[in-house]
Amino acid sequence: ETGVTQSPTHLIKTRGQQVTLRCSSQSGHNTVSWYQQALGQGPQFIFQYYREEENGRGNFPPRFSGLQFPNYSSELNVNALELDDSALYLCASSLSSGGANTGELFFGEGSRLTVL
Amino acid sequence: KQEVTQIPAALSVPEGENLVLNCSFTDSAIYNLQWFRQDPGKGLTSLLLIQSSQREQTSGRLNASLDKSSGRSTLYIAASQPGDSATYLCAADNYGQNFVFGPGTRLSVLP
Numbered sequence: 001e002t003g004v005t006q007s008p009t010h011l012i013k014t015r016g017q018q019v020t021l022r023c024s025s026q027s028g029h030n031t032v033s034w035y036q037q038a039l040g041q042g043p044q045f046i047f048q049y050y051r052e053e054e055n056g057r058g059n060f061p062p063r064f065s066g067l068q069f070p071n072y073s074s075e076l077n078v079n080a081l082e083l084d085d086s087a088l089y090l091c092a093s094s095l096s097s098g099g100a101n102t103g104e105l106f107f108g109e110g111s112r113l114t115v116l
Numbered sequence: 117k118q119e120v121t122q123i124p125a126a127l128s129v130p131e132g133e134n135l136v137l138n139c140s141f142t143d144s145a146i147y148n149l150q151w152f153r154q155d156p157g158k159g160l161t162s163l164l165l166i167q168s169s170q171r172e173q174t175s176g177r178l179n180a181s182l183d184k185s186s187g188r189s190t191l192y193i194a195a196s197q198p199g200d201s202a203t204y205l206c207a208a209d210n211y212g213q214n215f216v217f218g219p220g221t222r223l224s225v226l227p
Binding site: 004006033035040041042043044045048055056058088090092096100101102103104105106107108109110112 | 120147148150152157158159160161162165205207209211212213214215216217218219220
């Protein structure tokens, strides 16, 4: 069974740039969620994708966008990067039925983004 | 709006001690509650999932309980070891759409 994998593990960008983070979900899972974790805090929900459509969104601006592909992998895109976007970005996969999560979340190791 | 809190924020105990970590949530209409472990700079490792119809789950030295009516969950760690040192996070599954996380409890187990 393949776990959740994320890339890249670390990256440095400058303010105003754009970034794309990638995630491969665990085998058998159909739902991908993205979370932002600032240093010393719990993860904050960004959005969730189910059947290639956004299925729930947290309190994040539209410059945070995503995609889910037919193989259930996903991308997180952030435009016009700000200093406060510096964080650990975590991808989680799960199994959903009718768009509602039915079980455990499994996380990848995260992508550490630093915005200078 | 679901809010999750955890106490204590940090805990330091000698090896071998039994300990309890607390998690509180404001909206009792949750689907599931999940406990995670996070090592510094790493992702989250799932420890236990308690589904809404369950009262507790056990895995090895870990036992988690859920009381939806009081909005509380506890994680009990028996016979703590230095390898248990990490941050422990609880998360409430908010209507099956997203998990709301607490800020975590940072645990240090001293040899």
